[in-house]
Amino acid sequence: MPVELVLAGLTKVFRGFRSAVVAVDHVDLEVEKGELVTLLGPSGCGKTTTLRLIGGFEVPTEGEIYLRGQRITHLPPQRRPTATVFQSYALFPHMTVFENVAFGLKVRRFPRAEIRRQVQEVLNLVGLTGLENRLPAKLSGGQQQRVALARVLVIKPQVLLFDEPLSNLDAKLRVETREHIRRIQKEVGITSLYVTHDQAEAMAISDRIVVMNQGRIQQVGFPQDVYLRPANPFVADFIGRANFLKARVVAQNATETEVELASGLRLRLPQRFSFASGEEVQMVVRPEAVDFCAPEEGHLQGQVVLAQLTGPSAHYRVALSSGEQVEVEVLGALEKGLLAPGTPVGLRLHLKSLHLLRA
Amino acid sequence: MANGDRLLRENGKGAAISRPLPVFFRSRTGQLLHDPVLLAIVLISFGLVGLFVVYPLARVFLVSLFPRGAFDPRYFLHLFEGRPYLVRPLLHSLTVATLVAVLGTVLGFLFAYAITRTDIPGKRVFRWAATLPLISPPFLLALSTLLLLGENGLITRWLFSRFGIRWSVYGLPGLVLTETLAYFPLAFFTLEGVLASIDPAQEESAMDLGASKLRTFLHVTLPLATPGLAAAFLLLFIRSLEDFGNPIVLQGRYPVLTVQAYLAITGMYNLPLGATLAILLLVPTVVAFLVLQLWVGRRSYITVTGRPTSAGLHTTEPLLKWPLFAALLLFSGIFFLFYGMIFYGAFTKLWGVNHAFTLENFHYVFSTGATYLLNTLQLAGIATPIGGLLGILLAYLVTRKSFPGRRLLDLLAMLNFAVPGLIVGMGYVFAFNTPPLLLTGTAIIIVLVFIFQRMPVAIRDGVAMLQQIDPAIDDAAADLGAGFFRTFRRVTLPLVAPALLAGMAYMFSACITSISAVIMVVLARWQLVTVALLHEVDNADLSQAAAYGVVIILIVLGAIFLMDFVIRKVLEGWKHAR
Ligand SMILES: Nc1ncnc2c1ncn2[C@@H]1O[C@H](COP(=O)(O)OP(=O)(O)OP(=O)(O)O)[C@@H](O)[C@H]1O
Ligand SMILES: [Mg+2]
Numbered sequence: 001m002p003v004e005l006v007l008a009g010l011t012k013v014f015r016g017f018r019s020a021v022v023a024v025d026h027v028d029l030e031v032e033k034g035e036l037v038t039l040l041g042p043s044g045c046g047k048t049t050t051l052r053l054i055g056g057f058e059v060p061t062e063g064e065i066y067l068r069g070q071r072i073t074h075l076p077p078q079r080r081p082t083a084t085v086f087q088s089y090a091l092f093p094h095m096t097v098f099e100n101v102a103f104g105l106k107v108r109r110f111p112r113a114e115i116r117r118q119v120q121e122v123l124n125l126v127g128l129t130g131l132e133n134r135l136p137a138k139l140s141g142g143q144q145q146r147v148a149l150a151r152v153l154v155i156k157p158q159v160l161l162f163d164e165p166l167s168n169l170d171a172k173l174r175v176e177t178r179e180h181i182r183r184i185q186k187e188v189g190i191t192s193l194y195v196t197h198d199q200a201e202a203m204a205i206s207d208r209i210v211v212m213n214q215g216r217i218q219q220v221g222f223p224q225d226v227y228l229r230p231a232n233p234f235v236a237d238f239i240g241r242a243n244f245l246k247a248r249v250v251a252q253n254a255t256e257t258e259v260e261l262a263s264g265l266r267l268r269l270p271q272r273f274s275f276a277s278g279e280e281v282q283m284v285v286r287p288e289a290v291d292f293c294a295p296e297e298g299h300l301q302g303q304v305v306l307a308q309l310t311g312p313s314a315h316y317r318v319a320l321s322s323g324e325q326v327e328v329e330v331l332g333a334l335e336k337g338l339l340a341p342g343t344p345v346g347l348r349l350h351l352k353s354l355h356l357l358r359a
Numbered sequence: 360m361a362n363g364d365r366l367l368r369e370n371g372k373g374a375a376i377s378r379p380l381p382v383f384f385r386s387r388t389g390q391l392l393h394d395p396v397l398l399a400i401v402l403i404s405f406g407l408v409g410l411f412v413v414y415p416l417a418r419v420f421l422v423s424l425f426p427r428g429a430f431d432p433r434y435f436l437h438l439f440e441g442r443p444y445l446v447r448p449l450l451h452s453l454t455v456a457t458l459v460a461v462l463g464t465v466l467g468f469l470f471a472y473a474i475t476r477t478d479i480p481g482k483r484v485f486r487w488a489a490t491l492p493l494i495s496p497p498f499l500l501a502l503s504t505l506l507l508l509g510e511n512g513l514i515t516r517w518l519f520s521r522f523g524i525r526w527s528v529y530g531l532p533g534l535v536l537t538e539t540l541a542y543f544p545l546a547f548f549t550l551e552g553v554l555a556s557i558d559p560a561q562e563e564s565a566m567d568l569g570a571s572k573l574r575t576f577l578h579v580t581l582p583l584a585t586p587g588l589a590a591a592f593l594l595l596f597i598r599s600l601e602d603f604g605n606p607i608v609l610q611g612r613y614p615v616l617t618v619q620a621y622l623a624i625t626g627m628y629n630l631p632l633g634a635t636l637a638i639l640l641l642v643p644t645v646v647a648f649l650v651l652q653l654w655v656g657r658r659s660y661i662t663v664t665g666r667p668t669s670a671g672l673h674t675t676e677p678l679l680k681w682p683l684f685a686a687l688l689l690f691s692g693i694f695f696l697f698y699g700m701i702f703y704g705a706f707t708k709l710w711g712v713n714h715a716f717t718l719e720n721f722h723y724v725f726s727t728g729a730t731y732l733l734n735t736l737q738l739a740g741i742a743t744p745i746g747g748l749l750g751i752l753l754a755y756l757v758t759r760k761s762f763p764g765r766r767l768l769d770l771l772a773m774l775n776f777a778v779p780g781l782i783v784g785m786g787y788v789f790a791f792n793t794p795p796l797l798l799t800g801t802a803i804i805i806v807l808v809f810i811f812q813r814m815p816v817a818i819r820d821g822v823a824m825l826q827q828i829d830p831a832i833d834d835a836a837a838d839l840g841a842g843f844f845r846t847f848r849r850v851t852l853p854l855v856a857p858a859l860l861a862g863m864a865y866m867f868s869a870c871i872t873s874i875s876a877v878i879m880v881v882l883a884r885w886q887l888v889t890v891a892l893l894h895e896v897d898n899a900d901l902s903q904a905a906a907y908g909v910v911i912i913l914i915v916l917g918a919i920f921l922m923d924f925v926i927r928k929v930l931e932g933w934k935h936a937r
Contacts, residue, residue: 082838
């Protein structure tokens with residue numbers, strides 16, 4: 001697929017009276033045609049700002065934006081072939097659903113009959129037929145969201161930008177709507193950038209995920225990659241949860257890596273990592289990639305210090321003999337019963353899902 | 360950066376791309392260069408503000424300091440030599456302003472405290488009384504003062520002369536009395552807001568801790584209200600300094616700056632002297648304004664809790680309540696008496712001599728005065744929509760768009776906020792009396808003065824209106840391809856329409872009642888009704904002046920009620936559509 005959108009060294013500094021915030025810090029990114037890429041990161045990491053730079057609502061301090069090879073860095077929003085679904089939807093409150101959706105076509109001076117036809121078509125696509133004459137205030141949150149989507153789809157932009165489009169919906173509707181958005185996005189085949197701080201949402205709908213922190217890209221990858229092979233401790237901890245154990249690479253070949261933990265225990269991981277032998281590393285252990293067993297059967301030994309039932313699973317914190325602490329997530333806790341704090345336990349690690357990071 | 364270039368070359372489209380802009384042009388300028396409409400609007404705005412706000416003001420300074428084209432600050436030297444014709448008006452203006460500010464703030468606090476902190480009856484009537492001077496031309500009170508205390512005044516004739524009291528209201532006493540009554544409502548409404556937003560819990564907790572009511576008042580309520588009191592004081596101080604209508608009627612042998620500046624120019628044709636007096640007026644006004652903005656603005660430790668708290672702490676203490684009630688009754692009585700005099704006078708044959716009922720004065724106003732009335736309505740009617748739209752447009756520009764010089768434009772457009780109206784008008788006379796900008800004597804100059812003197816208020820209102828609207832709505836319109844004008848006309852304007860109409864109603868009344876700014880630019884051919892009123896006072900035709908006053912008050916009330924009606928219709932229409 002050809003590259004549609006390129007961000008090159010994109011930087012935005014907000015200068016205040018005495019302070020300066022680097023909201024976006026040298027972001028490089030390529031988005032392919034038809035791809036849905038999410039920008040994922042904690043609050044204030046610069047997701048919205050990045051999106052606003054692409055939409056033309058902010059002008060970068062440095063760097064360039066290219067769309068299909070054209071530099072659009074300094075074009076005002078009305079001259080860019082991008083379209084945004086705003087977090088607040090930003091529907092025109094004094095216009096009906098029809099007028100809202102028709103707005104972009106009227107600007108483009110389409111003939112009336114054509115406007116009518118295209119608006120009907122897109123309302124049909126998003127499932128809003130019959131609500132043409134309602135004002136936005138008389139619509140449910142989910143319906144408003146669809147109007148916002150229809151309003152941008154109808155002008156057939158080259159890139160769609162979504163800024164946390166689901167944050168105003170309740171949990172159940174959120175899942176429904178994200179599937180709806182993903183289905184339509186695929187159907188239309190439109191290149192999309194999607195901002196969220198909800199990792200489950202990102203995992204569910206993205207072709208690729210861009211993890212950001214403090215204005216910088218931490219990792220770009222397929223959803224399973226950022227989960228299974230996080231590029232750094234921030235990503236490991238942000239996408240799902242992670243325990244970090246100190247380790248040292250002892251030896252490795254084409255298919256295996258042997259590491260030694262603080263306790264002296266040696267593990268053979270069925271993967272090759274790009275570390276030199278003898279190098280100090282951090283081992284990423286997902287809480288759900290650990291099982292309890294009898295102390296003498298485990299890779300690690302320790303004592304339960306905290307036990308909580310969190311619905312279908314149980315959450316434990318275990319103090320290892322090395323002094324490190326490990327979070328453990330156990331499914332089906334109801335049948336097995338909750339372990340009391342103080343219980344000595346053994347921990348079996350799922351060797352396949354262990355990951356190594358530079359220390 | 361390099362990465363992007365590489366990619367583009369690989370995509371085979373790199374050649375089509377223009378070179379990046381030089382660093383200097385990056386950021387906001389870059390976008391502006393790609394948006395010719397916005398660029399044009401920014402340039403036009405700077406042009407308008409420069410020509411009609413900054414340039415006239417600059418001319419005042421030029422005329423004062425370069426009287427014959429060469430630097431010659433002789434009047435400032437005279438000031439420092441202590442020449443009385445400069446020093447006295449300055450001292451007088453400052454004296455009057457200080458007294459008015461002190462008395463008005465005290466009176467305003469009395470009203471505000473009684474209304475927010477006690478359960479006295481008749482609060483609505485008291486508020487009405489205090490609203491009267493805000494909607495009528497402030498100098499109408501000078502007329503009332505003459506009707507009561509002038510040489511032919513009711514009190515003078517039937518009270519003073521009977522007891523052989525010889526007392527003239529002209530000069531300091533008349534100025535202080537009239538201006539205090541005219542401007543105290545500003546203090547009242549400011550302080551009412553402040554007192555209403557002080558969390559009564561703070562006062563209650565002081566009392567819980569055993570403090571007496573007096574102690575609580577002195578050590579909790581008063582300190583919390585201090586920024587409000589300071590703001591009220593400064594506001595009144597500024598208003599009194601700028602006042603022209605009251606002193607021109609009442610100053611007598613106590614000359615103040617505004618009137619002397621006006622007389623220097625229109626009576627003596629001494630432009631440098633007039634300009635110098637104007638600058639003497641401008642300095643304390645601007646200083647007071649800056650203090651108000653910077654110091655008081657920062658120190659306001661009012662605890663706004665977001666819930667209406669004024670209902671919280673109502674004293675029922677009879678010893679406090681009834682004296683306050685009596686005071687409010689007295690002052691409201693004075694107000695109704697003063698305004699009642701105008702209505703009474705308007706239907707009187709010859710004030711002080713023959714008080715027989717007559718409609719002649721109104722006949723006079725609607726025949727001889729008809730042109731003045733029509734002029735005023737016409738010019739205010741032209742200026743209001745232009746000023747209102749320009750105000751909201753500039754507000755939109757400085758709050759919703761980013762471009763280089765945005766803050767400067769904001770600052771310059773708001774400049775006249777701190778400049779007394781008389782100086783605005785004087786600047787126009789200086790600036791537009793030679794070709795190619797020969798506007799003196801035309802109606803255009805009056806309309807321009809109306810527009811640009813009210814501009815800061817219009818902008819401030821506009822900013823407040825825009826704050827009610829999600830900025831993403833503007834972004835969305837641009838995003839869908841709408842340019843500046845379409846976004847403004849199809850999206851922003853309909854959303855602010857009701858508030859804008861209300862703002863225009865007030866702008867219209869302000870134009871109708873304005874005197875200090877237009878007094879310099881009106882000429883025989885374009886006489887305005889306020890100026891006509893002053894002429895009648897000057898000729899001692901108080902009854903005819905009163906008839907003008909009545910008509911002005913009715914027009915203003917009519918405008919406000921009409922707008923209110925229209926706005927309600929608009930809002931209803933919206934509700935129906937929903
Ligand atoms: N207009 C602005 N002026 C000054 N600082 C800003 C502006 N907009 C954003 N910032 C700052 O830039 C940083 C990034 O903000 P941004 O809105 O892009 O974060 P975000 O990732 O979208 O966060 P959230 O998940 O909370 O929406 C923040 O520190 C924010 O305070
Ligand atoms: Mg955001």
